[in-house]
Amino acid sequence: MIRVQAEDFDVGAEVAALTRGRTDIGAVVTFSGLVRDVSGDQAVTSMQLEHYPGMTEKELARIEAEAHARWPLQATLIVHRVGELKPGDNIVLVVTASAHREAAFEAATFLMDYLKTRAPFWKREEGQGEARWVDARENDGKAAARWKHR
């Protein structure tokens, strides 16, 4: 399931909704990404999340389908917030549910690696009176590349 929204999310409520009434799930992994108050060595007081409406949902759905093709997953969820966020706020939530923990951990890591390098979101940070677009991290490209030949 894919959601792009301005509103916050509740990790516990999302996990409960995914597992409610089911007895075939043995492992649930969640990843929450939050806004930090520093970026590199620069203070951050707020963050704008821009995205590409239409493509965002399609790309997230493609990434989710790829995870289901690679691992036996009972359920997955990707929630990404857009708009203005403050330090400490949630940005993104990924949830994976499987019979066993290996698949749940690997699929959650994969979803985040792919989301970071393929989902059309852009962060603009503000702090110390100036705004700057965040640069892509080289490590994110490397993290995504390791799934290519698996």
Add this chain to the structure above:
Amino acid sequence: MIRVQAEDFDVGAEVAALTRGRTDIGAVVTFSGLVRDVSGDQAVTSMQLEHYPGMTEKELARIEAEAHARWPLQATLIVHRVGELKPGDNIVLVVTASAHREAAFEAATFLMDYLKTRAPFWKREEGQGEARWVDARENDGKAAARWKHR
């Protein structure tokens, strides 16, 4: 933080407690383990979790300290339930918080791998009129061994 308890836990409340008022956490990973209604090819109607009071807490604290020595973590939590559980019930919760996702994901995986092979808990499953002690999974030993030389 370590807790061994009969009561259920709430993933969302635990994550909120760990991150509340903090703006230095960029990534939170949670792992929840749940009771499944099958084990191998056998039906499970209930599960008893036995443990070694005293050693359990010490061993979980050792495992947690090892994770903090290996990764830059802002906070960690391990909650393990004991007593009688039913299919769909929570068994274990691990939460890791870090500035970046790599450390949070790796530390959560490590905590579960070590907990599975070192924390003194034993599962006894009931189903189809008989009770049986769960055998250790060979894969769990392999999963734990991969951290030895890192």
Add this chain to the structure above:
Amino acid sequence: MKLLYFAWVKQKAGTAEEDVVPPADIRDVNGLITWLKTRGDRYEAAFADLDIIRCAVDQEHGDLNTPIAGAMEIAFFPPVTGG
């Protein structure tokens, strides 16, 4: 053909969206960019360093060699930074 621009590419290009009719002999994204750069300084600025330009053709990731024949919507943006 609709063109979309995001993040700093949008700021440099000075627009979020525009409709264009490129010459018929333009076959791929690279040709389209070359043509756009002839249309003014702001396009020169937006496309100054193609190493940090990404594109999508009809909402799928593409590259400089992706054909544009029949495309309805082409987007230009920096490497993504969500998550």
Add this chain to the structure above:
Amino acid sequence: MKLLYFAWVKQKAGTAEEDVVPPADIRDVNGLITWLKTRGDRYEAAFADLDIIRCAVDQEHGDLNTPIAGAMEIAFFPPVTGG
């Protein structure tokens, strides 16, 4: 010295906990098990396959070679299955 037994080791040994005074020449866990097995069939049954017996000496994981001198509490159990 206090001995503790857990899971099926407890069921086979027929007790969860007992106080014992092993002979002074017993130096390690292996020696302790050998001595316990002379005390009755239920210990023979509990320790029949040492490949699937784990132990802790004073609440730290040990093995067959772990010394028991001065130990207050020794526990025997199957490979753990929590999580």
